[in-house]
Amino acid sequence: MKPKSRTWKPLTIPLAGSLALSLALAGCGGQPADNSNGAGGTPAAQQPAGSTKEKLTLNWFVTSEPNTNLQKDDFVLKTIQEKFNVELKLQHMSPGTDYDSKINVTLAGGDAPDMFFATGTASQKFAKDGLLADLTPFVNPQTMPNYFKYWFEEKNLKAYAVENGFFRAPYPYATRAYRSYYVRKDWLDKLNLKVPQTYDEMMNVMRAFTFNDPDGNGKKDTYGFSAAGNGRQLSYDFPQWIKNGLIGGFMLEGDQFVDTQSDIRLAKVFDEVVEMMKEGIVDPDWFLNKGTQHIDKAVQGKVGIILSDEKFALDSLATSYSNKTKSINPNADWVPFHPFKDTGIWTENVPGSPFLFPSSVAAKAPEKVKRSVEILDYLASPEGFLLTHYGLEGKHYTKNGDTITLNKAAIKSDIIDKGDFLNIWNFFTRVNEPERVGLTVVDPDMTDRDRQILQTIKSYKYIPSIQISAAPPAGVNIGDFRTKLYEYHAKLLFEEKSGANWPKYREEIMTKYRGKETFDFYAKQVSEALGKTYVFK
Known part of the structure; x- marks a missing residue:
């Protein structure tokens, strides 16, 4: 559910950690030994003793959960700033039209953040307008080993291409909706x-x-x-959708691409x-x-x-x-x-909104992109996942091998009661799947009934998704198509009280509102991404 209120909350907390502490932190934790400091950089484990990185100021703009606030006494910010020698200014808003408008205004004003999130549709437009950096030298298995080890295969990112280039990359997402x-x-x-x-x-x-x-x-x-x-x-909650073979938003059936909301069934x-x-x-x-x-x-x-x-x-x-x-x-x-x-x-879910870097930042200050990539990869690691989801070891949880036992009282007093600020910092891995990074989390408050419920829900069958976030052809507003589609849905349900005229209405929206053209284009994108030919009928 989209929240009614939106928030725009900047936080700037300069923190100059000592060189000794920076080096100590840089050598510990979740990154593999060959994690580099940037595209083409020297792996951290191989740097000469006494070396350090130039301190950078980074401005990020990300989505956040509603009713959350950043704190001045923020252990996540402190860790990131010391570990990567940065002053990080994090701006956040709940996702929605206000967030989208703010991004548009910010980019139009020439004051782009160093890293930001946007919707799939918006990112396509930004790429077309030349506002996004080519991610090829910045986002790859060498520069983001954790991201590729735990969350994505390199081939999956090819399906995320837009405007014939690698201008965007998805942040980690839950593979299932757990409905x-x-x-x-x-x-x-x-x-x-x-x-x-x-x-x-x-x-x-x-x-x-x-x-x-x-x-x-x-x-x-x-x-x-x-x-x-x-x-x-017509809500997808109605069981008649699945009863008639229509599952999710888009489906692949044999060699066919299916848009369930406009299907003949x-x-x-x-x-x-x-x-x-x-x-x-x-x-x-x-x-x-x-x-x-x-x-x-x-x-x-x-x-x-x-x-x-x-x-x-x-x-x-x-x-x-x-x-x-x-x-x-x-x-x-x-x-x-x-x-x-x-x-x-x-x-199964498809990748969500991407993380992006402005072309202006990559051209003028590529080191900011490289440092941002390092931090994002840290957030994708087991260490970063633990920090941004549960807090500090020994205080908010204990660790025995790969098993994490939560201290719920400390989490409530230190985190939830203080703006629930981890629901801002987990923006990059807003996924309740610790097993993806090799962790088992024990919640001492969870009852046997709770465990049985979760076991039951996780046992449900999910069918494969189209695996990409498809974009409409240039000049096509899919919103216009959906608006007319929903008008006909309501007419059939409440005025005609019959599906008899659906084939006639479907033909109209497929031609007049360019539905056929759009889904042919989607099918082409899916075919290119998956290496198999799919058609829309």
């Missing part, structure tokens, strides 16, 4: 029902939750299911969702629900099946929706389930 349906187990028990294992069982549970008074209050005030359409579109999806609405088993306000309003209704005991992430039902997370539900009804029991075991619940 799951959840059901009120206490309601099932009251109605002598079992956790649904198939689509048909799921629909029958929805009917029972709607018509058989699962909360026992004698009122007809519950629904089987809810979702959030944001007043705009949606006619059946519309018919089945309309039937749900006619039966009355779905929250009647689902289309107008925004953000987490549908989940809030589930917390209030109005909805018995919902789709959310892996944190939804955790006992150890004080703010989990399960705990919020229990604060209203102590007997409430949410459990995960997956009615599409053989089909797959979603596609």
